[in-house]
Amino acid sequence: MLTPLFERRIDRMNRGIAEGSLTARLPSGETRVLGGRAAGPAAVIELRSWRAMLRLALDGSSGWYAAWLAGEWASPDPVQLFALFTGNRAALAVEARAMGPSLLAKRVWHWLRRNHRSGSRRNIRFHYDLGNDFYEAWLDSRMNYSSAIFRGAESLEDAQAAKLRAMLERTATAPGDKILEIGCGWGPFVELAAREGRSVHGITLSTEQKAYAETRLSGHAGARFSLTDYRDVTGTYDAVASIEMAEAVGRRYWPDYLAAIARALKPGGHAALQFITYDDAMFEAYAANVDFIQRHVFPGGLLISESAFRALAAENGLLWQDQVNFGASYAETLRQWRERFDAAADADRLPAQFDAKFVDLWRYYLMYCEGGFRGGSIDVVQITLVKD
Incomplete structure (x- = not known):
């Protein structure tokens, strides 16, 4: 019928x-x-x-x-x-x-998963505390869970190293300077910056990430980690770095996130940010919906509207500089992640507690995201914000 x-x-x-x-x-x-x-x-x-x-x-x-x-x-x-x-x-x-x-029903559910302090901890646990052995099975050796920068046919390891190098250069710091990383993940940026003489404080809400980073970088002078909400950061730093953390904040908390960056920076200090954007022309319709990723993979998340984010940065005295877009690199990063994920699943190297339905969910998630970058509805950017 x-x-x-x-x-x-x-x-x-x-x-x-x-x-x-x-x-x-x-x-x-x-x-x-x-x-x-x-x-x-x-x-x-x-x-x-x-x-x-x-x-x-x-x-x-x-x-x-x-x-x-x-x-x-x-x-x-x-x-x-x-x-x-x-x-x-x-x-x-x-x-x-x-x-x-x-x-x-989805809007009510999404509102209940908003990123106030306790909500942020719950949402981060849902996605990042799946277990370090799960992510180790398919990420690169430095545990980068963000887009690499591909300039040719280099390996995923080299392309991730290029991303970290670009972020460090954006901080405009020198040995002895202090850097705050908001959303430090498993510590790959902290490792690079500390190895090159910076004093780096990485903050996360993931107990799994903190434990992994502290163990891996225990011998690196200048590297320290804490379970700290970005809204609770105190002190002043020469620079701030934040790699694909903004998407986990949620629109309601963008002002808090950018205000925290502004407070942490010394006058003239640089903040190096990498984040995923959604097509501005379609953003309002996207934000009014609750999509597959928000429902099944990353509760509380929302991609960034570049125009709205730029305006909020200006309100906080942060000058937007040196934007670079590299969505094609994210598509390639996701393709390689999926190859590695499938290989790990086929070889039974994923943790035993994850059943076939979970594996299918993550395979679909990686394909879904890759298609978004290849189709151009989403992009990834690096920018530098300078405190006026």
Whole structure:
């Protein structure tokens, strides 16, 4: 009975694909080629049940994930499918948003996971305290869980080293200077800066990360770590670094985050930031929704609106300088992470407590993010903020 409605939705998707193509085998057995008007991702999908389209219509990107998990659709390369949708986001983004009671329930749930002090600790535990052995199985040897900077065909290790070097240079510090890192992860930036003579204080809310970093860097003079909320930082530093921490803050707390950076910096001090942005033209619609990542992977998170973030930085006396965008590097980072993750899963090197459903969730998450960067709806930037 609902088949004509779904077929009209397919027709609407066809009109919305300006770049790239989608070869779709429908539940009826018919094969249709959607789009194909200009160069772009060439995606292929087997739509095994119209129920997948119903899930998408009612529950957006979370519903599409549930349909994939249930085997209601399949693709030889889901990354291309995600890239196609994000590349044509002006017309197709509405297809991936929840609606009605589902959206209301998601908004209530997301509000309950907001990043006040106790909420931040809970959300960080949910994502980062899965266990150091889990992340060790597929990250690089320095445990960088953020985009590398690829300039050619170098290894992931070298590209991550290039990212850390670029961040240290942005701090404009010299040996003996003090640096605060907000959201220090497992300590790769602290390690580099301390090795080169800086005194670095890394703060995190993850007990797993702190334990790992303290053990690994116990012999490095000038490296120290604490379980500290960025809102509780005291003291003044020559520079601040923060690598992909801003996305974990949430829009309501962006002013607090930037104010904390401004308070910590000495006059003229530099803050080196790396963060993920969402297309400004579509940001409000994105922020009003609750997507697959927020629901299943990173509760409380929200990508950054560059224009809004820049305005808040200015309000805090922080001059925005030397912006570099490198979304293609993040797509490659995610591709290599997924290869390493799959290899670890195939070799049974992931911790035994994680079942097949968990492994599938993370595989989907890595593909979903890679497609977003390849399609251009999200980007990653480094900037320098200078305290006026």
